[in-house]
Amino acid sequence: MPRCRRYVSKRSLFMEIVLMSRIILDLDALLANGQIDSSEAARLQGFALPDRRNGVLINILLIFGAISVAGGTIALVPNAITGLVLALVALGGAEFLRRSARGNSLKTLGMALTLMGTLGVAGWIGWEFREVDDGTVPTVLIALVMTAAALWFRSALLAAFAVLSLGAILGSGTGYWHASYALFVEEPTITILVFGLLALGLYRARNTLSDAWNNLVTVAARTAMFMVNFAFWVGSLWGDRIGEHWFAPQRWSDRSEWREAAIAIPDHVFTLGWIGALVAMIFTSRRNSFLSITSIAFLTIHGYTQYFEYLGAKPETLVIGGLVLVGLAVAGARFFMKQDVESA
Numbered sequence: 192m193p194r195c196r197r198y199v200s201k202r203s204l205f206m207e208i209v210l211m212s213r214i215i216l217d218l219d220a221l222l223a224n225g226q227i228d229s230s231e232a233a234r235l236q237g238f239a240l241p242d243r244r245n246g247v248l249i250n251i252l253l254i255f256g257a258i259s260v261a262g263g264t265i266a267l268v269p270n271a272i273t274g275l276v277l278a279l280v281a282l283g284g285a286e287f288l289r290r291s292a293r294g295n296s297l298k299t300l301g302m303a304l305t306l307m308g309t310l311g312v313a314g315w316i317g318w319e320f321r322e323v324d325d326g327t328v329p330t331v332l333i334a335l336v337m338t339a340a341a342l343w344f345r346s347a348l349l350a351a352f353a354v355l356s357l358g359a360i361l362g363s364g365t366g367y368w369h370a371s372y373a374l375f376v377e378e379p380t381i382t383i384l385v386f387g388l389l390a391l392g393l394y395r396a397r398n399t400l401s402d403a404w405n406n407l408v409t410v411a412a413r414t415a416m417f418m419v420n421f422a423f424w425v426g427s428l429w430g431d432r433i434g435e436h437w438f439a440p441q442r443w444s445d446r447s448e449w450r451e452a453a454i455a456i457p458d459h460v461f462t463l464g465w466i467g468a469l470v471a472m473i474f475t476s477r478r479n480s481f482l483s484i485t486s487i488a489f490l491t492i493h494g495y496t497q498y499f500e501y502l503g504a505k506p507e508t509l510v511i512g513g514l515v516l517v518g519l520a521v522a523g524a525r526f527f528m529k530q531d532v533e534s535a
Contacts, residue, residue, distance in 0.1 A: 271318050278311025285344065302346065309340040309349055313356075330359045345403065347410040354389070354414040361385060363418065379426030380433050380456055383419050390415035413481060420489045423468070426461030427493065428500065465493055 218232045227235070285304035288297050313333045320329035334356040341349035358364070362377030376382055393412035397405060432453040469490045476482040 271315055274311055274318075275315040278308045278315065281305075281308030281311060282340075284308075289344065302348075305340065305344045305346055306348065309336060309352075312336050327360065330356065334360060341407065341411075345407055347407050350407045350411040351414040354386075354411050354418065357389075358382065358386070358418050363421070374421060374425070376422045376425040377435060378433070379422040379431045379461065382422035383426075386415040386418040386422070390419065413485075416482070416485065419468075420465075420485075423461055423465035424489075424493070424496070426456070427458055427465055427497070430458040430461065431456045462493075462497060466490070469493070 216235060218227070218235060221227045222229065222232055281304045285301050285308060288301035288304070313336055316329050316332050316336065320326075320332075323329065334353060337349055337353035337356045340346065341353050355363075358376075361382050362375075363382060364375055366373035366375065390412045393408050393415065397408045397412065400408060432455050435453060469486045472486040473483050473490070476486070
């Protein structure tokens with residue numbers, strides 16, 4: 192009996208996919224060949240979906256026009272207030288389009304104005320507080336701006352930015368120099384706890400909120416999960432001294448003295464803890480879901496990092512590592528094939 196139910200559900204899904212398919216017809220050719228008459232061609236033409244290519248082109252032209260006007264204005268009046276005014280104008284335009292535009296005709300323009308306005312306000316805050324020794328105040332303000340904009344405009348992209356800006360409060364960030372990128376997490380333990388609780392809360396809230404908020408909350412929760420894994424990654428390499436981001440430069444004249452007195456967590460705690468967390472996530476999450484696939488990816492990254500951290504990039508280690516990866520790939524393929532057969 193269970194097999195019949197699975198078969199019916201799969202058949203229903205197949206029928207839904209078929210019904211959602213699109214068919215392209217050349218009405219002029221059908222008319223010329225006498226396969227349909229003019230009345231049938233007119234009837235089929237009435238079922239056609241609207242061509243949105245012109246709307247996208249108009250949106251792109253308007254976006255580049257807005258960027259050009261903003262750049263020229265800043266060049267004419269080069270100060271922070273000009274940037275703030277332009278950012279507020281962009282947010283006002285986005286709000287106007289959100290309330291007045293019909294359908295999706297100017298949705299792309301509204302999203303672009305929202306992003307430009309929010310980043311403009313955040314940039315102004317960073318510029319105004321650029322000489323402040325303690326960077327906590329501007330990072331908190333930027334996080335609040337990102338969160339408010341994400342909620343007001345229901346922007347999933349800004350929701351991800353809001354989560355990342357929260358990480359900046361905890362001492363996380365990225366860096367770039369010539370042909371190199373860097374990721375730093377100064378408080379791995381606190382970052383894991385904060386973003387782990389945030390992700391758990393967002394995933395639970397997603398089940399109680401309306402569909403209109405589902406995408407935004409999901410993106411924020413997934414971004415928080417990435418931050419948890421990044422913090423584990425950094426901690427597995429260097430360990431952690433809790434509170435170093437805030438207290439070391441201020442309360443102690445000698446940073447090395449503070450490091451000796453701080454609560455230290457060795458790297459092997461993060462190494463083993465990350466393995467446990469990832470394995471638990473893989474086996475408790477729905478197969479092929481975002482959490483399970485992401486956990487498998489980070490488990491691979493973790494193994495790769497630790498392998499070369501301890502053994503180095505030598506010819507023999509590369510050979511052994513390659514064989515291990517091939518073995519894992521074969522085992523993974525057999526595991527998923529077995530799962531597919533059991534669910535058939």
